[in-house]
Amino acid sequence: MDNREYRLGYRGDIEGLRALAILLVVAAHANVPWLAGGFVGVDVFFVLSGYLITGLLLQEIAKTGRLQFANFYARRLRRLLPALLLMLLCTCLFAAVALAPGEQGGQAVAAATASVWLSNIHFAFAKLDYFSPGAASNLFLHTWSLGVEEQFYLVWPALMLLAFGARRSTGNHVRRLKVTMLAIAILSLLCCIALTRTAPQMAFYMMPLRAWQFAAGAMVWLYFNSSNLDTNDQARHREATIARWTGWLGLGLIATAALWFDANMAYPGWRSMLPTFGAAAVIAAGVREPRRGISRVLSWRPLQAIGRVSYSWYLWHWPVLLLGSALLASPGPAYRAGLVVLSLLLATASYRWVESPIRHQARWIARPGVAVLAAIALMVTTNALCIAWFNATSTWANSPVQQRYARAHGDAPVIYAMPCDDWYHSDEVRICQFGPDDAKHTAVLMGDSIGAQWFPAAAEVFDRPGWRLLVLTKSSCPMVDEPMFYPRIGRDYVECSTWRKNALQRVAALKPEIVLLGSVQTTNFDRTQWVEGTARLLKVISGSVGHIYLLRGTPHLPFDGPNCLSSKSWLPWLHRGQDACQARAFSQRDNDVYQWLQQAGRRFGNVSMLDLNDDVCLGGMCRAERDGMVVFRDSQHMTATFARSLGRELGRRLDMPSPAAPPGQAR
Secondary structure, three states: OOOOOOOOOOOHHHHHHHHHHHHHHHHHHOOOHHHHHHHHHHHHHHHHHHHHHHHHHHHHHHHHOOOOHHHHHHHHHHHHHHHHHHHHHHHHHHHHHHOOHHHHHHHHHHHHHHOOOOHHHHHHOOOOOOOOOOHHHOOOHHHHHHHHHHHHHHHHHHHHHHHHOOOOOOOOHHHHHHHHHHHHHHHHHHHHHHHHHHOHHHHHHOHHHOHHHHHHHHHHHHHHOHHHOOOOHHHHHHHHHHHHHHHHHHHHHHHHHHHHOOOOOOOOHHHHHHHHHHHHHHHHHHHHOOOOOHHHHHOOHHHHHHHHOHHHHHHHHHHHHHHHHHHHOOOOHHHHHHHHHHHHHHHHHHHHHHHHHHHOOOHHHHOHHHHHHHHHHHHHHHHHHHHHHHHHHHHHOOOHHHHHHHHHHOOOOHHHHOOOOOOOOOOOOOOEEEOOOOOOEEEEEEEOHHHHOOHHHHHHHHOOOOEEEEEEEOOOOOOOOOOOEEOOOOEEOHHHHHHHHHHHHHHHHHOOOEEEEEOOOOOOOOHHHHHHHHHHHHHHHHOOOOEEEEEOOOOOOOOOHHHHHHHHHHOHHHHOOOOOOEEEOOOHHHHHHHHHHHHHHOOOOOEEEEOOHHHHOHHHEEEOEEOOEEOEOOOOOEOHHHHHHOHHHHHHHOOOOOOOOOOOOOO
């Protein structure tokens, strides 16, 4: 058996492109404000993989007429698996110490899927739950791209061999392969664009919807390989000039995407064409002009050093940033920079003592079949250990203290067990009523989940003879007449716009005495949108309502309240000397939004602001727990228990004293 290892010649520009890609990814994840689109570095990695793997496979086919699949997979596993397993082991051990038991279960599941290169499928099919943490809080979210790459490695050799037709004696093999790659790219890209609108999670995480990016790299090899260079000096000079400008154009496309894109737009879709074509252009330019232009810049020694550790740095940066944030509660820019440096040091150590030594061991391909089976055994063992960790978290979370904080997560208003709020699943207006149909007076509570959190307090106020309380809410739908992109679902939140319009018409028809409007204050609208959008909304109902109260949004904490309390009670020695789950109540952005809402409200004689944040956060300091009561059920919503305790104060602000009769059962 021929176990020779086929290698492509070293290209400094490719190593530099790897460095550029990882720097963009790390910058985006470290919240560098002007590089929010740095996540496009992953698209660059996909194009690089398509180019390099296609070149390696074509080289082997050209020399032997066939592919040794076991040999190929052994090389890939030798390159990628050891560093991945090291990161998984270290991160899981640290997470078991640093995170609350209730947080660890989801981490364990993601780690288990990452150990067998399936985390992208796990995240693609993860069921969205409004009050559950998003994928962005998962320590292993970044491994989705590794799953995509490994699945690409699994199918690409067979696909290329079939397309190339190496066993046939006639026909133009390369032309057949070019046609196949072009067909894959077009079909995959069209599906990616279509599903970004209808099923954005699938488009983002699933390998077939990213196959066009790998195919783009493959076509660079097929069309621009150095063996296809024109031998005519004049033609070569013309090609070199074109290549030089093409390389700079490619870099410009990548930079444009990194600077322009952010989480508030649909992705990948057509936008991913910018970094993909940009990366392809840079690679192609390096083929034609390897020592000038962009290739010379990317071959800069510091970039070469970063490029060498790019894989290890990709593995380590995300869990270090998240675990560091969990321990520091609210790390500022200096702390985040320190965490980035720490992750780079860990990556360098991993590369120096794990990735590089194993990568150059020939024994992996001496008996490739045995090596692949051994790697699979290691993956299965790691997977089993992660499942054991998941099972252990259930036991740890059953202690009385942990259960208390776990229950706080579910301490939401009773309306969520009723049909009032259907989130993004429909735009139907559903009203929950509390009080008799023939009540003389009507109060309406309307808003997103920040408005809905006040229901227990409002129920206390309006649970009195002659009144009924109507509730109309839609989670994540701000009370601002503006369209919005919703990152959680990866598309425009059209259900919100339709629901809000119809709900306002219903409220106007009801002619209530009091309307309470509550909305999150962190929505990414600018001043004009806040002022004018709020004013347009108020105009619809102001003529039909006795009085409208705009509830100020509660502060957004830099941590999850119950999780913070749980983790500090889990291993208190680890958090000694830190503030006990508290943060300042106000930010400049919060104050700005409050002023903008006041500006909108002043246009109407029956609109007032209602700010109870001094009662939520005494002395300007928000505490996750106060007087034995958990205040927040996550990072921004009050528990129903605590909100109910503010009923008397809400009634006083509304000039509605507590009724003499005992309160009813509505909460």
